[in-house]
Amino acid sequence: MIDFGPPAELPASGRAADDVLGELEGMRSGDVDWRAGRSFGLVFHAGDEVEAVARAASVMYLEENGLNPLAFPSLGRMQQDVVDMASGMFHGRDGGRQAAGFMTSGGTESLLLAVEAARNRGRDERGVTEPEMVVARSAHAAFHKAGGYFGVKVNVVPVRDDWRVDVDAMASAVNDRTVLVVGSAPQYPQGVIDPIPEIASLASERGINCHVDACMGGFVLPFMEDLGYDLPPWDFRVEGVTSISADVHKLGYAPKGASVLIHRDVALRNHHVFMFDDWLGGFYASSGLAGSKPAGPMAAAWAVMNLIGRDGYRRLTATTIEATRRMIEGVRSTPGLTVLGEPQAQCVAISAAEGATVDVFALMDELATKGWHLDRQKPPDSLHATVSAGTAPAVDDFVADLRAAVEAVGDRRTEDRSTDYAPIDPST
Template sequence: MPKSSHLASQGMSHQDVLARMREMRTDDARWQEGRTWSLVYNAGEELRRVAAEAYTEFMSENGLSPLAFPSLRRFEAEVLTIAAELFHGDTAAGTMTSGGTESILMAIKTARDFARAERGITEPEMVLPASVHPAFQKAAHYFGVKALNIPVGADLRADVDAMRAAIGPRTVLVVGSAPSYPHGVVDPISELAALAQERGVLLHVDACLGGFLLPFARRLGHAIPDFDFAVPGVTSISADLHKYGYAAKGASVVLYRTPELRRYQFFTFAGWSGGLYASPSMAGTRPGGAIAAAWAVLKYLGEEGYLRLSRQVLDTARALREGIAAVPGLKLLGEPSLSIFAFSSDTLDVYALGDAMEARGWKLDRQMSPPALHLMVTPAHAAVVQSFLADLRACAALLASGAPAPDGSAAMYGMLGSIPDRAQAEGFLLQFMDGLYSAE
């Protein structure tokens, strides 16, 4: 057996392993300080500890077999019941998944198989607003469902008339977001659902981001449009527990209006010499820790806890939006009213602005079409509103004066945004990913 240069002949001590890991994370995003505006949904150390201890308690259990681990089956069933109640799904049924992408994959696989069995469609299509998460494009690629990407309206929401025109005899699914990730606006779900019913197709609501925020925002008096199973015609919903549910990664739910529809998600195989095989979702092994931690966080917070965190998030987001809109040269995109939004500029290079902010320790996502910077607000950001806005004002003023921005990703985003051939841009991304996953 050839010797590995990376697998040492002798193991390290427990203390040395942890010390080395902590050393390797020194350049990671500083999410604990509220300086990261995506990827981590930080609701404080106490809640993180609850999730971590619950996860560790069930770290070795495998949710593939509810017969071997009935505790996990009960945890999952209770999580799904809570989600169904939040989304007005009296008859809803679903499963937990590893995250929003798997939930979306399962919803599209279900729609494809339902349409094949019930309508005889063998070359399926789905109609999407162009703002939907790329997981829908991934699902189209994986499952052979043609994605028809429809430009959004001037308000950045799904264009119902344009989507109506795109529905044809092969359409198996229409999709709306609540809210869309790029701009934080909720698509007109009621109108899309009526359209789907009119044309006899399924409608999926991607609430991966907002699912565990919107119901509590409504109870706090925010004007939240109908988006869930209370809307006739909504047939499935995806919602991430590890976002505003504050559970450990990776935990999401996908729910269907009826158990009969959910059956098209399941995979069963009775011809294996290893025994009968049944899998509820994409994954085989399903980490018990993620299921247990989701249950623990839901039980720990309760309705009061979610209302408290939601109020903090929404108040913080409003203060940030107002502060950003007051910075000369900056403007919000659309009319976001929740916890995620993007801002752009007609006079400043926002990618250079992002690099200038990153030099001060702030991690903001970059967006294209149009160039913009993106924020996703969590409870941890309540403590940094003023310092963030002060740095933003200072960086914007420096760029407006003609001062150069620090080196960063501005050149790459500017170059990629200017390439008219998307295949060429995607080729660059493939090359970039090859480099990222090299141990060297």
């Protein structure tokens, strides 16, 4: 647990601007150095120009409020454009399809709202009062958060040896109360794409929702397809897929606070819109969890997507996937290590090879001394790398340091088996 020292007090009198900003600069010095391309996750950087444009757009809209597009029509327009651009990428408008959605603050909010929409649809169309969803063990933790928030029981089914969801187990777990089945494209832990057509057909046979979590893949898979990579079907071209989430703030290269949740049609979308007409404040409608909504991330996402364009994303994806494949080869050719499964996009899980004694958590401690950041995950004990355009140039150095770290660590194990993603001490 991180010790932040004694509780802060609001300063009795305001401090000088230089002093405040200087302290912030100082505080940052202990953070991971993502600019050096050594953080395989958390920050996704597409170069100085993209950063400069994102920064300018964010600052331009620092104070505006996305809550009310009547007051700020520009923000309504940006949201519509971002959603439309993403819908096009996911074939949401092919053949007269009319996909519709909203921007959200990130992958988690997109997943929360996908669950809420499924719950509401099950209640309104089928009278389901005790809703359930079926997700793989590999599905993002936010589905469990959503289950808690919206009162939807989460039935977890195992993954197969290739880390993809066991669709037979999923079919057996579906019952009359099921409102949602979930597939990921790709799932985060091992980077493989679930069998979306099979999952979606479970949903369409029963008139329930099928959400595809493409928070990681939404801004990669369409461009891999352009580049000629062989990929299984995962988007709105698959009948039965009712919604897709994709994070502009991951491989879309926008700063944090931008994702989209897109439904196959407006009727499905309307299940997640909150409308209330019995308030002394008047009619209130809201598309997401927040009321007042930061406009900076919306503007930055719009600007970055327009700046990069399809050809730019294709280039960034080529760089990313080539580097990912080099990382996979580098890890597999390092004695004692392996990569779990066959990652299909940019996420890679590094673990000990069968029969090898190397402790990947001790290995991570060693790598951290060289400034590398990968998340520790389990089960099984492994290190997670999300490669992106910003980290691609560092991959060869990473593999060299990884090899040296394996030698340095030998059979040493660390006591610390934690895989805390966001440490919260329940006792304070």
